[in-house]
Every structure is written in structure tokens, then in C-alpha cells.
Amino acid sequence: MANKILVFIEQRNGQIKRASLEAVKAANNLAEKLSYEVTAVSVGNEVSDLDKINVQKVVHYKNNELENYSTSAYSDLVAEFAKESDAEILFFGNTALGKDLAPRVSVKLEAGIIMDVVEFNINDGNIIASRPVYAGKALTNVKVNTKKKVFTVRPNVFSLSDEESGSAQVEIKEVSSPNLACKVVEYKKAGGKLDVAEADIIVSGGRGLKEAGNFKLIEDLAEVLGGAVGASRAVVDAGWRPHGEQVGQTGKTVSPTLYVAVGISGAIQHLAGMRSSKYIVAINKDADAPIFQIADYGIAGDAFEIVPALIEELKKVKA
Amino acid sequence: MKIAVCVSHVPDTATKINIGSDGKTIDPNGVTYIVNPYDEFAIEEALKTKEKLGGEVVVISVGNDANKETLRKALAMGADSAVLLKDENQRDSFGIAKALAEEIKLQNAELVFFGKQSVDYDNSITGQLTAELLNYNSVSVVVNLNIDGNKITAEREIEGGKEVVETSLPVVITAQKGLNEPRYASLKGIMAAKKKTIEEKEAVAANLFVEVVEMKKPAPKQAGKILGSDSSAVSELVKLLREEAKVI
Numbered sequence A: 001m002a003n004k005i006l007v008f009i010e011q012r013n014g015q016i017k018r019a020s021l022e023a024v025k026a027a028n029n030l031a032e033k034l035s036y037e038v039t040a041v042s043v044g045n046e047v048s049d050l051d052k053i054n055v056q057k058v059v060h061y062k063n064n065e066l067e068n069y070s071t072s073a074y075s076d077l078v079a080e081f082a083k084e085s086d087a088e089i090l091f092f093g094n095t096a097l098g099k100d101l102a103p104r105v106s107v108k109l110e111a112g113i114i115m116d117v118v119e120f121n122i123n124d125g126n127i128i129a130s131r132p133v134y135a136g137k138a139l140t141n142v143k144v145n146t147k148k149k150v151f152t153v154r155p156n157v158f159s160l161s162d163e164e165s166g167s168a169q170v171e172i173k174e175v176s177s178p179n180l181a182c183k184v185v186e187y188k189k190a191g192g193k194l195d196v197a198e199a200d201i202i203v204s205g206g207r208g209l210k211e212a213g214n215f216k217l218i219e220d221l222a223e224v225l226g227g228a229v230g231a232s233r234a235v236v237d238a239g240w241r242p243h244g245e246q247v248g249q250t251g252k253t254v255s256p257t258l259y260v261a262v263g264i265s266g267a268i269q270h271l272a273g274m275r276s277s278k279y280i281v282a283i284n285k286d287a288d289a290p291i292f293q294i295a296d297y298g299i300a301g302d303a304f305e306i307v308p309a310l311i312e313e314l315k316k317v318k319a
Numbered sequence B: 001m002k003i004a005v006c007v008s009h010v011p012d013t014a015t016k017i018n019i020g021s022d023g024k025t026i027d028p029n030g031v032t033y034i035v036n037p038y039d040e041f042a043i044e045e046a047l048k049t050k051e052k053l054g055g056e057v058v059v060i061s062v063g064n065d066a067n068k069e070t071l072r073k074a075l076a077m078g079a080d081s082a083v084l085l086k087d088e089n090q091r092d093s094f095g096i097a098k099a100l101a102e103e104i105k106l107q108n109a110e111l112v113f114f115g116k117q118s119v120d121y122d123n124s125i126t127g128q129l130t131a132e133l134l135n136y137n138s139v140s141v142v143v144n145l146n147i148d149g150n151k152i153t154a155e156r157e158i159e160g161g162k163e164v165v166e167t168s169l170p171v172v173i174t175a176q177k178g179l180n181e182p183r184y185a186s187l188k189g190i191m192a193a194k195k196k197t198i199e200e201k202e203a204v205a206a207n208l209f210v211e212v213v214e215m216k217k218p219a220p221k222q223a224g225k226i227l228g229s230d231s232s233a234v235s236e237l238v239k240l241l242r243e244e245a246k247v248i
């Protein structure tokens, strides 16, 4: 029998998270090179589309008390299934849930763990995982010395194509008394719409916007682009925007397809959170601002002139 | 109640990183080290909890003599005692967690604070690893904490909002920005910290579960084009986004 890779499928309100499907993709790529077999495991109550995951088989641990996340119950069940199925490698998405769950599972399996992987290679039969460190200022290639291995993959890196869906056989395992020593009892949705950590397009504003009210421009631009609103620390500290929107070293790390920075100077701690974005656009009236060093396209002008014009132009081409 | 805080000593986030001659770690020359920013929230929460519920705060760090600076800073903020678990060699997170778990057991601490992430390797796992080794409950990335007897209610930050988690002691909490406003050390605190001794012992042995084989600088991103300085550049920008980047 082939060795196994197990992918954890994360759900919220019964909907599968995109980051998990990206983890499936990364796992399938690796499995092909190693001739391994890929299985998926999920935990929750009712979950849609488990059968559309691109693996042969999905095992779903089910109980209505498991609809919300529980560190204790989820880690027990995933580790138990990993042992039972003798999985050698585990994959998780590097999401808030994945970051909480994967390390606990790794200890139960005595497995080495590598977080936030952006690339996998095989060298002399060893899996070499690449991950950014020092807030993206350096990259490391890391190998796991233990037989069992746990990886979390950075969202938006192993991007999905249409062929990604499959027809999986779903096996439901009813859980009788989950270990709810830690339990999520409530979810409080933030005011904003789309979270920067999950968005494919982000429009961020900085101190160059002068005052909180002017963020309307950023919101409008984000809306025409169908993206999320982000912020620099300067404007979060000033109380213009909530901390949940902060991008950077002490905020969120994002890698969207498009990142638009408006009135942001490009301090090293801000770049730390967004430098791996695929395309970066900078709008800043100072042509020497460091943000232009990493931007693909820049306009060195006044945001209050450029952004409204950009919104108009986008509306035109999208019409 | 004994409260433990685990702290790491890391390069200042503004530091320029150069790769060391071994090609696996950074060159420490000219690097300024600081208390890991998230650990300041952890220390503050421990001190606040002690002020409210009583008890004693011990700070623990795994590393070498350099880490004493960070421990000293925690003492100056108001921690009661400090332990340095010594190891001159680089450890992985599992090795650090193993040493910390051993010490937390010895200290008999039932409430343990970590930062959510060290700003060097950005792993964000040491708290959860330690909790699992100790068989403690844990809540990570916490922005609001309430302790009522044995009962813990914590809010953790997740994509798009917050989760309210209920659990009980013993527990590991990893602190996120927003949990509190870390205090500055007072002059009195700094003087008092000078008189306190930092207990030193060897960290328990641990195998390297993961190993860095190479560290390198990311390929420099080509600075792109500045398309113009007024709204006349907008149509070209939109064209490039459509045709070259294909994002709209």
C-alpha cells in the first residue's frame, strides 16, 4: 500500500474553506512526485460539497456539537484518524484554525511541523519546504527529521484552477461524546465585509489619507474591485481603522493577487505583511517613497485626485 | 496562583537581515535584539491578572546569556522571578516547547502566557506545542481574557471576526495585539529588577524535529514602472491590470 498524505478540511458554517482546497492541491502535487495517496478528513456537523474534493476519499467526523471549532475535540479526532490510517504526512491550511490545530496534532503524532509553507521540493528523497522568516526578509528551506510530518500551507499560494474538483467517496463517522474541554461558544462577525487574510484583492490606505473620513475613497475603490479594505499601522494606531484590517508585521500577512497601497510609505514592517502579493500597485505623492521599490505599477501623485479617477475608469471598463 | 510567561528575545523588526556565513542563520553582527513584541502583551496580561487575583509571575526564556536582557525587562515591568533555560545551540520550536513544559511543570503554573508569534521565525506554534506537551487547554491569538475561578472565557481573533472560547484551568493563552496596553517599566521597577537574580539552568535535551538546510534572501522584486504623476496615468494603469496582470 502506498504511503499516505492526509489533508485536514476546514469548514465554517458547513462551508469548506478555500485554504483547505489549496492544501489539497499542494498535497496532490507532492503525492504525485512521491507516489503517495491522498485522503481528506473533516470535522463538523453538516458540511456541503465534501464529495467535490479532489481526493479518493473523505472521512467526516460528525456531531452537532462539532459545528464550531474546539481545539480539544478537533485535535483528538484528527490525530486519532491520522494514527488509525497510518498517515505519514499531514496538510493543513495556514489559517487561524489551522495554526491553532496543526501544532497540537503534531505533538500527538510526535511529528515535526513546518508552518506557512510557500513551496515544496524534493531533494535526495527529502521533502524540502520553503517558508519566509523574519517577516519575509529571508526565506528558509527546511526539512523534517521525524518520520511523520505536518505542514501548513500559506493561503493564496497554491492557487486553484477549475479542474480542481473531484468526486470523492465520503465516509461519515458519527462522534458520540467529543472532548469539549475547549469550545467556541460564539462567533462575532467583524463590521467589515471581506477579511484581508482571505481576500484575493486588497486596497489598503495609510496616513496619506489625512483623516478617518477619507477612507470612504478606499472603501469605494475596494468595492469596485471586489476586494477587502486594509490599513497601515499608523492609521490603526490613530484609531481610524480596526486592528483586524492592519497589514504587516504586527497585523496580518497577506498574499493576494492584487494589493493596492494608497498613501502608504512602505515601511519595512508594512512590507513584511504584503510583499509576497502577486501584483502591487502604489499610489503615493512622494516618488521616493519605499513602497515604489516593490510596486509593479505606481502613480506618484495625489490620492485625492488619482483614486476617484481610478474608480471612474474601473466602473467604465467593468460596465 | 503561579502564573508563567514565556518570552523570546528577537531581532528588532526594523533590522536589516543578512545571511550568516553558515548559510542557515542570520548574521548577528549589528543586529539589535528586543523583547518579542507580542510577549509584551503576554507579560502585561500576567501582571494584570496577578494584580486582580493575586499570585506570582515567573518569566521563562530558552536561549543563551543574551536572553537575560529580555528577562530583565520583564522583571522591570513587575515580574517576580525569572528563569533562563540555557542552550547555546539553535533549537526548533518543539525543543523550545519541551524545555518550557518541563519548567512550567516544576513551577506548578496553571496559567501560562505566550506571545502569539515570535517575530523571528514567525512560527506561531510554541504556545500550542507546550500546551499539548503539558496536556493543558489552550486558546491562541487572544484579544480579550476573563478569568472567573476555574473558568476561562477568551476571545480570539480569526478571519472576519472573533471567536469566544470557553475553557478551564490549567490553560495556555497566546497573546495578540489588542489584549492590553503593555506598561512601561518604572524607574523603581528597573532598580528593583537589578537586584533580582535570574535563575539559570540547562534546558532539557531535545532532538531536532525540523532543521533549516538553507537560508537565503528572497529574489529581489524588480521595482516596477511609475506610470505618471496625475490622473492621466489612470487609464494606463487599468489597461495594465487588465492585460498584463489580468486581475480585473
Ligand SMILES: Cc1cc2nc3c(=O)[nH]c(=O)nc-3n(C[C@H](O)[C@H](O)[C@H](O)COP(=O)(O)OP(=O)(O)OC[C@H]3O[C@@H](n4cnc5c(N)ncnc54)[C@H](O)[C@@H]3O)c2cc1C
Pocket (backbone or CB within 6 Å): A205, A206, A207, A208, A209, A231, A232, A233, A234, A235, A246, A247, A248, A249, A250, A251, A252, A262, A263, A264, A265, A266, A267, A268, A269, A270, A273, A283, A284, A285, A286, A289, A301, A302, A303, A304, B013, B037
Ligand atoms: C515593532 C513594529 C511593528 C510594526 N508593525 C507594523 C505593521 O504591522 N503594519 C504597518 O503598516 N506598520 C507597522 N509598523 C509601523 C511602520 O514602521 C510605519 O510607521 C507605518 O507603516 C507607517 O504607516 P503609513 O505608511 O500609513 O504612514 P507614513 O509612513 O506616514 O506614510 C504616509 C505616506 O502617505 C503619502 N502621502 C501623503 N499625502 C498623500 C496624498 N495626498 N496622496 C498620496 N500619498 C500621500 C506620503 O508621501 C507618505 O509616504 C510597525 C513598527 C514597529 C516599530
Ligand SMILES: Nc1ncnc2c1ncn2[C@@H]1O[C@H](COP(=O)(O)O)[C@@H](O)[C@H]1O
Pocket (backbone or CB within 6 Å): B006, B007, B008, B009, B036, B038, B039, B042, B060, B061, B062, B063, B093, B096, B100, B113, B114, B115, B116, B117, B118, B119, B121, B122, B123, B124, B125, B126, B127
Ligand atoms: N526561546 C524561547 N523561550 C521562551 N519562549 C519562547 C521562545 N521562543 C518562542 N517563545 C514563546 O512562544 C511564542 C510563539 O513563538 P513562535 O512559535 O516561535 O512564533 C513567543 O511569543 C514566546 O511567547
